[in-house]
């Protein structure tokens with residue numbers, strides 16, 4: 001698509017938005033963007049096509065619904081709403097107050113929580129607010145060490161968490177890959193943390209929330225569950241919930257939960273005031289009310305039977321994919337998965353992780369590299385997005401075969417420059433597979 005100057009107008013009429021010109025409608029969505037700014041419309045359409053044309057196996061991604069996208073692309077984006085429903089610093093908040101109340105009530109009902117804050121702009125913002133509510137700078141926090149699967153907000157020196165708090169890291173057992181609860185307890189006794197954090201970016205099993213609660217209680221620490229990844233499985237009843245155990249649960253709304261990009265906090269009623277003040281005014285300004293409304297839509301979707309079926313299918317698909325990848329000669333960390341996610345050691349194929357990710361990308365298979373607890377970096381992938389597309393166990397088996405061939409550089413087809421022998425054939429097999437499961441109705445060809 002050729003680059004075109006934005007905001008050109010036809011026939012010398014005043015440009016959109018100029019005095020005397022009828023105000024444009026907003027319901028047109030993409031059509032309006034296409035008319036006004038073909039350059040950016042081309043990027044949006046191209047990205048939609050990229051998402052549809054490849055296998056999206058990034059564990060943190062998903063395809064949110066058209067209803068969620070409609071709320072995001074609505075005039076709620078115009079509204080300033082500092083504060084909370086009924087106590088705003090701005091006028092005209094009656095309707096966004098309703099949207100936020102619905103989001104809060106739906107989140108509380110969905111997760112059985114006494115209190116919910118739906119304003120965090122991201123998962124990291126939710127974790128920052130949780131720490132702000134419970135801790136003071138310099139406090140000791142016990143969390144999963146970053147090389148073992150901790151998130152940046154769990155004590156990275158490049159993140160506020162590592163700069164402002166004194167993090168101690170626990171890990172997983174070398175023999176099983178499972179969290180070493182004896183080590184967690186010993187470190188808690190030794191360092192007397194003010195908070196214990198459970199949750200990870202790559203741990204494919206369920207944390208033992210009761211064990212973490214017990215350890216936190218023994219040393220008088222708060223328990224913070226960072227359930228950014230599994231919260232969607234929890235919503236669908238396909239994973240155990242930290243809500244009965246943790247003082248505060250932090251989450252994202254855009255991973256398995258399939259809502260808009262954003263964060264969420266859940267807590268007991270006695271911590272509600274501290275959590276709310278930690279979000280606003282301590283760490284954030286005005287809420288993003290279009291996102292808050294989109295979160296309400298997503299929570300509404302997650303309360304229905306179709307979402308429960310999806311969440312269980314995500315786990316079934318991930319298990320099938322993990323077993324089939326093991327059959328392809330890949331080493332699956334912990335021997336499999338209980339969640340949507342798995343990590344793979346590719347060193348058995350004499351590959352490093354970056355080369356492996358590149359070979360897969362060349363075949364239209366998109367996933368992440370990640371650190372593995374003991375050894376060289378590996379690959380991380382998840383089954384949420386492909387499950388949203390409607391794929392089931394037979395497609396998981398097919399994906400594993402295609403991935404195995406891509407990683408080994410096998411398969412039909414000739415090789416172009418920089419391609420392994422089978423890249424072209426595998427890429428067209430991937431294209432055929434994803435074409436049968438479009439995430440959205442495709443844009444018309446002329447776009």
Ligand SMILES: *Cc1c(COP(=O)(O)O)cnc(C)c1O
Pocket residue numbers: 060122123124125127151153199200201226227228229252262
């Ligand atoms: C994804 C994730 C986050 C952060 O989410 P962002 O929205 O990217 O800020 C925090 N903690 C864990 C464990 C995560 O997986």
